[in-house]
Amino acid sequence: MSSKHSNWALIYTVVESIPYGRVATYGQVAHLAGLPGHARQVGYALHATPDDLEIPWHRVINSRGEVSARSEPMFESIQQQLLESEGVLFAATGRVNLKRFRWNPDE
DNA sequence: GCAGTGACTAGTA
DNA sequence: ATACTAGCCACTG
Numbered sequence: 001m002s003s004k005h006s007n008w009a010l011i012y013t014v015v016e017s018i019p020y021g022r023v024a025t026y027g028q029v030a031h032l033a034g035l036p037g038h039a040r041q042v043g044y045a046l047h048a049t050p051d052d053l054e055i056p057w058h059r060v061i062n063s064r065g066e067v068s069a070r071s072e073p074m075f076e077s078i079q080q081q082l083l084e085s086e087g088v089l090f091a092a093t094g095r096v097n098l099k100r101f102r103w104n105p106d107e
Numbered sequence: 108g109c110a111g112t113g114a115c116t117a118g119t120a
Numbered sequence: 121a122t123a124c125t126a127g128c129c130a131c132t133g
C-alpha cells in the first residue's frame with residue numbers, strides 16, 4: 001500500500017460498483033476509474049486489497065474472460081467458485097462468456 | 108534514479 | 121483455437 005493517497009481508491013470504487021452476478025475486465029475497471037492503460041495496476045491493487053474491505057475482487061477477470069493466474073493458485077479456484085455462486089457460468093475451457101456476463105455501466 | 112516485477116492487453120504468427 | 125511479443129506503468133528494493 002502506498003504511503004500517500006493513490007489511485008487505488010478510485011479502482012476500489014469502480015470494483016465496488018460491479019453488480020452481483022456480473023464481471024468486469026482489468027482494462028475496463030482502469031478505464032472507468034479514469035486511468036486508461038493502468039490495467040496492470042488494477043490487478044496489483046486488488047492483490048493488495050485487505051480482506052476486511054468488502055470489495056468484490058472476484059468479479060474482475062482478464063480480457064479473455066478467464067481468471068488470471070497468480071502466485072497463489074489456490075485463489076483461482078476460490079474466485080471461480082465465488083462467481084459460480086453468483087450465477088456466472090464457466091465454460092469447460094474455464095472461460096466466462098464476456099458477451100453475456102460483462103458489466104455494462106450504461107444499463 | 109534505475110532495474111525488476113506483475114491478478115494486463117492488443118497485435119501478430 | 122493457442123503461443124509469443126512488445127507495450128504498458130505504478131510499485132518496490
